[in-house]
Amino acid sequence: MFLNPQSALSASLASRTVALRALAPVFAAAMLCTTPPAQAAPFEDTIAQRTMACTACHGPQGRAAPDGYYPRLAGKPAGYLYNQLLNFRDGRRHYNLMTQLIDPLSDAYLLEIATYFSGLEVPYPAPPLATMPAEVLKQGEQLVMQGDAARQLPACMQCHGRAMTGVAPEVPGLLGLPRDYLNSQLGAWKTGQRKAHAPDCMKAVVDKLSMEDINAAASWLAAQPVPADSKPALSPPALPSGAQAVVCGSAAVAKALPGARP
Ligand code: HEC
Numbered sequence: 001m002f003l004n005p006q007s008a009l010s011a012s013l014a015s016r017t018v019a020l021r022a023l024a025p026v027f028a029a030a031m032l033c034t035t036p037p038a039q040a041a042p043f044e045d046t047i048a049q050r051t052m053a054c055t056a057c058h059g060p061q062g063r064a065a066p067d068g069y070y071p072r073l074a075g076k077p078a079g080y081l082y083n084q085l086l087n088f089r090d091g092r093r094h095y096n097l098m099t100q101l102i103d104p105l106s107d108a109y110l111l112e113i114a115t116y117f118s119g120l121e122v123p124y125p126a127p128p129l130a131t132m133p134a135e136v137l138k139q140g141e142q143l144v145m146q147g148d149a150a151r152q153l154p155a156c157m158q159c160h161g162r163a164m165t166g167v168a169p170e171v172p173g174l175l176g177l178p179r180d181y182l183n184s185q186l187g188a189w190k191t192g193q194r195k196a197h198a199p200d201c202m203k204a205v206v207d208k209l210s211m212e213d214i215n216a217a218a219s220w221l222a223a224q225p226v227p228a229d230s231k232p233a234l235s236p237p238a239l240p241s242g243a244q245a246v247v248c249g250s251a252a253v254a255k256a257l258p259g260a261r262p
């Protein structure tokens, strides 16, 4: 099944506490932007408090469960999270309820938020049981781990890390994410709804994938457990002989960040 972001989102919202989540930005925008007056009830002015607006949707400590639509933030590479906050703020990704919260924030503040969530080490729950037929899962595993040389399609693992836990500072891991979220993000790249910093290497990858490929890869990824060491790798696996490196614009943006590769 292929889901577009809107339908995945509304399905998820309908089954949850819609009012609370929709109102969260309104309450919490004030928290993000200002420090409350001194006479207010005890308020700890920590980044954890100030990002309560975010955890209303992304789950406590940004550890969203693997069965819904909200992506996890905890433990993702800081440069990746920072790039995404820029992408939402500057219109390369779209989700209004969230964008209105981050619109007024400076680059420096977005980096502080990204670094905070990146540093949270919280366990991942077990993945939901795969419901897809074995041959679909097998095709997904093949695409992720080997790619398809005949189509000049690099393995996802080549950029997302041998253990698929990402590569610091800018490439995210692909395990521990809901299948609907993976499907809709890949679909959004295909339709041009989601873009990354140019050159957008993910767009080039997704353009070579059929809807069946996307479904297979997302289904296999979502059914894998996250390894005990869920930290992003510090460098990508060596390129297979004869393969050409693909340039991703997101790397340049994240270069100046702590943990960046030289
Ligand atoms: C109203 C719910 C909501 C609120 C509040 C919210 N988010 Fe989000 N966030 C989402 C949804 C939904 C997505 C996925 C959107 C998409 O691309 O389809 C998302 C995506 C993200 C991503 C990209 C994650 C990834 O893996 O690519 C980051 C980073 C993020 N949010 C950070 C934040 C931060 C920081 C805040 C607080 C300032 C926040 N969000 C507040 C719902 C919310």
Ligand code: HEC
Binding pocket: 071, 080, 083, 084, 143, 144, 154, 155, 156, 157, 158, 159, 160, 170, 171, 172, 174, 177, 182, 185, 186, 195, 196, 197, 201, 202, 205, 209, 217, 218, 246, 247, 248, 250, 251
């Ligand atoms: C050439 C390197 C490269 C290859 C190959 C690649 N990716 Fe990516 N991928 C990236 C980068 C870089 C990002 C971060 C883009 C951004 O900043 O938004 C990304 C982001 C993603 C995301 C968004 C994750 C999130 O949390 O929102 C998904 C999903 C994804 N890739 C899936 C895949 C799949 C599936 C494959 C294999 C079919 C693949 N990628 C192959 C470099 C690559």
